Amino acid sequence: MPVYNAGSYIDRCAPSLVNQSLGADAYEVVYVDDGSTDDSAERLERLAEAHEHVRVYRQENSGWPGKPRNVGVDRAKGKYVQFVDQDDELSYEALERLYALAERNGSDIVLGKVHGTMQGPSNVFKRTVERCTAADAPLFESLTPHKMFRREFLREHGIRFPEGRVRLEDQLFMARTYVRAKTVSILGNYPCYQWNRREDGGNNSSRRITADDYYGHLDKVVEAIKEGTPPGDLQDRLLRRSYRVELLRPVSEPRVLRRTGKDLEEYFTTVRRMAMTSYPPGVSEGLPAISRLRAELLVRDRLDSLVELARRTEQIKAHVEVDDMRWRNDKLVLRTRIGMVRGDGEPLTVVERGGRMLLDPELLDGIRGAEDWEVPDPFSYAYGELIVHDTADNHWWYPDGELTPTLEPLGGGRHRVVVAGESVIDPLTLSGDAPMSTGAYQVWGSAQLLGVGRRPRLAPAPGSTRIALGTVAVGTPPRLVSPTWAGPGGPVFGRDAFAIGGNEHVARLSGINVTARKLSLYALTGALSGLAGLMLLSRLSGSSPGTGGLSLQLQAVAAVVIGGTALAGGYGTVIGTALGVVLLGVVANALNLLQVSSNYQSVSVGGVLLIAAIANEMHKARSARH
Known part of the structure; x- marks a missing residue:
């Protein structure tokens, strides 16, 4: 670890280094102090005195991490070296797991899954990969040096960090290692390296870059x-x-x-x-x-054309469609498609013209040099996937399944490029080799189409039908999993009420103020009940406290159930409920015309309610099987 004026960050990081599960007798921690002028030297000295496997070296300030890293490699005794920056941390089992993976495969480099405030989702760590190279894996999408290297591999090829004030020194070092490594391994099922953004902005250089x-x-x-x-x-x-x-x-x-x-x-x-x-x-x-x-x-x-193209492409957004969502063998299965839409809301397209495929003419209209821009391969670098975000620990996980690029005809020779497919979220295996921990998780989409990359949150589109699923228990001991629509999309009040009805606990974990929303809902339903009472009073020209209340309550419940809402709460539609009211009104008028007793009318409403409830349960069971 290179150190320069790290201060309290030394004490924050140290426990994660000196207490690794690998055991203190199996590794060493090498600090190289690059001429710190604060109390870093004293802090490091106290660490070395308290832990036999900690060694500290000091040197004159070199101005950059390259030289202290090289000194650390030269002084290290182990078979492998793992680089860590002074404001970051290692997870408890990081070295043990990385070392086991390296030994199993004879790896030159091992990449451990990175997380933290400086790291977003990276599909480099989508899965654990035992053996790969830069020729068959997207290694160049991960160019930080926070990895484990076989020390003899670095020596054999003379690979060292550039010393002095060198920009992109990490990229240069990683480029030299990747093109020479014969075996690279990726540990994707365990977050190893926590890459932290410093509160004081110390990760960034203050020197102006030309x-x-x-x-x-x-x-x-x-x-x-x-x-x-x-x-x-x-x-x-x-x-x-x-x-x-x-x-x-x-x-x-x-x-x-x-x-x-x-x-x-x-x-x-x-x-x-x-x-x-x-x-x-x-x-x-x-x-x-x-x-x-x-x-x-x-x-x-x-x-000038590049500036105008940038103005237009900046307005392009991803359009996500959830075609289906269901439980299958205790796994959540989602069928989604992701396309791109221009700033005017129209699909980003390719157009067949004269035997050629051209990039969206409306997007490029008026941009000099972009006329009739040919697209030889609409699927070049096109990909899509779903990502699940653990909001509590800030981990990103990748479900099984891929979204495959395809062309969807729109008529008139126009096509939109989309990625579509089925993704499977298994609560027992999604987060590596352990079940998902308690908390709220968000599902995002990620797509790269025609050179435009977007990462939208999965949310119901305004006016779309939202698929609702119940809570299920998975695993032993059982864990309750409740898919709930939350986040952007639809009116906020209705969305929150829907989430609370689906699962109050999950809604609270998702950041919804459940108490405030429930008070608002009760106040709203009270006001609507009062309005209904006034309307009934104006119709009857008189009333008593019990007038109509019990019978209307049964009819209201029956109308909502006929509209698709389960008795246990959850999904329903305004249109369906309105149709339920109309149906019950027709039934009530017909029974009145037939002069059926009011007692039997209540029985008939109860019968309609029972039939609707049974039908809803049968529909849910049939959906679960598929």
């Missing part, structure tokens, strides 16, 4: 990949990440819309020069449609 400085260092990363791979498809694929994420960033939203004047011109000129000199042609040619268009406009010197 375009030439930043992209000069990116050029070294590109050269490292070229040195480690032969020209061709693999090299192009590995370089595509830096082209898409780093090079195109200054000419994409939001950056290109925030910068103006000389600052914008400086970045544009710098990345344009690098695009034309540093990357082989196959890199940009293999990008998805909109990213490839940006690359073309960049090379053609069309900054």
Whole structure:
């Protein structure tokens, strides 16, 4: 661990390092103090005195983490080294699990699942992978050095961190390791590394970054990949990440819309020069449609077109449709589709014209240099998946199942690209090798289509029918799982009331103020009851405390049940309830015309209620089987 003026963060991180499940006799903790001027040295000295497996080295300030990391590798005695930053933490079993995975496979590098306030969901850690390489896994999507490395592998290839103030030093180090590693393993079923954002912003450098400085260092990363791979498809694929994420960033939203004047011109000129000199042609040619268009406009010197394209693509949103949701063998099965819609609410499309597939002409209308932009492969880099967020521990988990890209015809040669498929959430296995812990979980979608990536929360679209499922008990001992619609979509008051009716405990964990909502609901129903009483009074021209109350209560319950709401609470519709009221009114008028006794009328309403309840239960049972 490199240390510089870490202060109290040393004490926050230390327990997670010195108390690993691997056992103090099986590993060492090496601190390298890079000339701290605060009390870090004293804190480290106290740690070393308290723990025999802690060693501390001091050096003059080098200004960057590279040199202290290299010193740590040189002084380390173990077969493997794990890099940790001074404000981060390791989970209790991290080293034990990573070491076991490395030994089992003879790994050069082992990636442990990362979580924390500096890390969002990453499908690099979607599953545990015993053996892979950069050729068959998306390793370049994880370029931080918070990983375990076989020390002899680093020595054999002479791989070290650049020393001094070097931007993108982590990317350079990881690029050199990935292209040379023969076996890489990924531990995806256990969160190992907690990557924390410091409250004082200490993760970020205060030194101003210039375009030439930043992209000069990116050029070294590109050269490292070229040195480690032969020209061709693999090299192009590995370089595509830096082209898409780093090079195109200054000419994409939001950056290109925030910068103006000389600052914008400086970045544009710098990345344009690098695009034309540093990357082989196959890199940009293999990008998805909109990213490839940006690359073309960049090379053609069309900054104005890039700005306008960014304005329009910034307005593109994901449209999620939940086609089906059901319990199957104690697993929650969701069938979803995700597409993209433009700022005007219309689908983002491709259009067949003259035997070619063109990118949405309405999106590109009036953008110079983007006319009739061809899309050779609408499915290039297209993917989709669902992600489950553990809101309490901030972990992201991936259900089984994939969303497959497909073209959906819209007529007139227009098609929309969507990802669709079935995802299976198993409460007993989703969160690695242990059942899901108690708490609230959110389901999100993630899609990359035509070069546009979005991560929407699964929520009912306004006006759509919401599928409702009951609470089930899974596992031994039983755990109650309750799928509940919450989050964006639909009126907030009605959404919260629906969630409370489905499961009050889960609604409270989801952040809903249950007490306040229930008081509001009781006040509303009381006001509506009073209004109904006034209407009845005006009709009868007189009343007593018991007039109509009991009989109308039965009719009200029956109307709601006929409308689809289960007696135990949950899902129903306003239209269905209104139809239930109409049906009961017709039945009541018919019985009055037949001069049926009021007592028998109540029995008939009870019979209708019983039939509706049985029908609802049969429908739920049939849905569960499918």
